[in-house]
Structure formats: C-alpha cells, structure tokens
Amino acid sequence: MVKYAHTNIIADDWEKLAEFYIKVFDCKPLYPTRDLSGDWIDKATGISDAHFKGIHLCLPGFESNLPTLEIFQYDTNVDVSLPVPNRKGFGHICFRVDDVKHYLNLVIENGGSTVGEMAEHEIEGVGLLCFVYARDVEGNIVEIQSWK
Numbered sequence: 001m002v003k004y005a006h007t008n009i010i011a012d013d014w015e016k017l018a019e020f021y022i023k024v025f026d027c028k029p030l031y032p033t034r035d036l037s038g039d040w041i042d043k044a045t046g047i048s049d050a051h052f053k054g055i056h057l058c059l060p061g062f063e064s065n066l067p068t069l070e071i072f073q074y075d076t077n078v079d080v081s082l083p084v085p086n087r088k089g090f091g092h093i094c095f096r097v098d099d100v101k102h103y104l105n106l107v108i109e110n111g112g113s114t115v116g117e118m119a120e121h122e123i124e125g126v127g128l129l130c131f132v133y134a135r136d137v138e139g140n141i142v143e144i145q146s147w148k
Contacts, residue, residue: 006056006068007093011138014054014073020137021069024106025095027057030065034072051075060095069093082139085115092133092141100130103144111137 011017021027037051054072058065085091097103100118108114115133122128131145 004067006066006070008070008072009138009140010077011054011071011073012077013138014071017136017138018055018057018071020110020112021057021071024103024110024112026060027069030056030058030068047074083141085133085141092143094143094145096145096147098146100132100144100146104132104134107134107136107142107144112142115141 009017018027018029022029033053033055035053037049041050041052042048052072052074054070056065056068056070058068083091095103104114104118113135115135118130118132120128120130126147128148129145130148131143134142134144136142
C-alpha cells in the first residue's frame with residue numbers, strides 16, 4: 001500500500017508561516033504541535049543534535065488527517081537563495097481555487113508577494129487554466145490555479 005502523507009516546508013518562523021497558510025488557504029492545524037529531538041532524529045536526518053518544532057496542517061478539500069502540509073523550524077536552518085520557478089528539485093505547491101485573483105490578493109494582504117502575472121490558457125481536452133505563481137511569507141513559491 002502507498003498513500004501520500006505530507007509535504008514539508010522548513011521555515012525561519014514556523015508559527016508565522018503556518019498562520020499564513022491557515023489564513024490564506026484555510027488549512028487546519030492538526031495538533032499536537034511537534035518539538036522533536038534525540039538520537040532517532042539525528043539518525044534519520046543525518047544532522048547532529050537536530051532539534052525542530054512545528055505543526056502539520058490539514059489541506060483544504062481533505063476530510064482526514066492526510067495529506068498534510070508539515071511546517072517545521074530547526075534550531076539552525078541552512079540559508080539558500082530565494083526559490084525560482086525553474087530551480088532543480090521541488091518547485092512549488094499548488095492550491096486549486098474558485099477565484100485566482102481573490103486568493104492572490106489574500107496572499108499579498110498576508111505578507112506574501114507575486115512572482116509573475118496571472119495568465120490564462122486553454123489546454124486542449126482539459127479546459128481553461130487560470131493561474132499565477134506567488135510567494136508565501138518566507139519566499140516559497142505557491143501556485144494558485146482555477147480550471148473552467
């Protein structure tokens with residue numbers, strides 16, 4: 001059996017980032033919050049004396065506990081450059097919404113920013129796609145999309 005479980009975002013301020021996803025995309029906190037350390041964490045992460053705190057957020061549209069958005073903050077994070085859409089590796093998360101412009105405005109009102117401009121394109125056999133790339137409060141890329 002295989003079941004998708006979660007996507008993890010490492011934050012500089014896990015509480016602020018979680019609040020962003022709760023306010024903007026209606027994610028729901030899944031308690032308890034986490035405060036994890038110990039040999040078992042060191043072994044799994046390959047980091048000596050690893051310690052992180054955070055929370056899982058239930059994603060909108062899912063009634064059960066899975067999948068979740070896992071937002072963690074290590075005591076010491078490694079800084080990297082700001083993500084760009086064509087960076088190798090994981091690129092972005094995406095939320096499907098009814099009104100792209102409304103959610104883009106919510107992103108901006110809650111401390112996020114834009115990456116590009118809203119675009120529409122007819123995908124043959126699928127429908128009309130309207131989407132935009134934005135950034136959350138820590139610079140991670142979020143796609144906001146709707147289909148008609």
